[in-house]
Amino acid sequence: MMASDNKKYRSFQRAIQQSIEHWASLGEDTVVLEIGCGAYAPFARLCADEGAKQVYAVEGNTWAAERAARKVPANVQVFAGLSQQLPSEKLAPRPNVVVMETIGDWAANEFMVSTFLDASRRLCRPDTKWIPGQVRTCYVPVETPTWGCEIPPGLWLLGSDDQRSRLALSDVATLEFYDFNNFREEPMLLQERQANFTMNRSGELQGFLIWVEELVERCRH
Structure with missing residues (x-):
């Protein structure tokens, strides 16, 4: 999907670059959480390529998570399971950027909102930036x-x-x-x-x- 949709790829790339620049301007490293990374973890790899210090990627499908783990660089850690099942202590330091595209035929039909509420309360900082923002x-x-x-x-x-x-x-x-x-x-x-x-x-x-x-x-x- 990402490979064939250049407009979408560039849009995510710009948002990730802006977030990394924002945290760098505050003297902080960027730590990213990708929720629903799939078998290729495209956004996790993109964040690593753009200079994120640490990237976590979560995937509910065990087979896809195992495949993604073989494709990511050393500073990307892949977890198999739902983000709701991920213990918060596994994420240290906590992410200050989240990339989440668990979006179906309409915005909320793949539990996007409940996933956001859980992650924002347990896994992230209060000032974490979300991509997409809206x-x-x-x-x-x-x-x-x-x-x-x-x-x-x-x-x-x-x-x-x-x-x-x-x-x-x-x-x-x-x-x-x-x-x-x-x-x-x-x-x-x-x-x-x-x-x-x-x-x-x-x-x-x-x-x-x-x-x-x-x-x-x-x-x-």
Whole structure:
């Protein structure tokens, strides 16, 4: 994924560089925790390449964790298991940067928020910087696409930018939004909001297109 998505790679790289520069300006080394590193630990390796002093990587799939451990440099330590199962004393020093991309078809459906709450309370410092800084799930009403088959009405997942612009009947609305570097529990855990769509053009309403936007470089320093 990272190898084929150059725009995403560069965005994460800039955010990591900015975080490392921030801690260096305060006379501190950068210690990174990557949650959900997969079999290749791309962000952990990127952090090590950019100059992080110590990198921890956590992966729930044992096979993937073992594979990742064979691919990382010496200053990256890989733990097999969920971050919720990781004893806090294993992370010494504690991370001041977390890279977490446990994001599914919508932002919260892979336990991203509960993972954040646990890690921020047990594993991290109060001033730890999170990458991506913000995550937003968007949705928009769309008309029936010409796919040559019958599509059931409802909530469709994903879709390219081109599909969205061609099929959208109104402006985009926010379904859920999380700011990990300025997390306020009441609005971000409740996620109660109302959307009023004003149709911009005529069309046959079929359902809603949903996708996730990672605002990677929204990291307060």
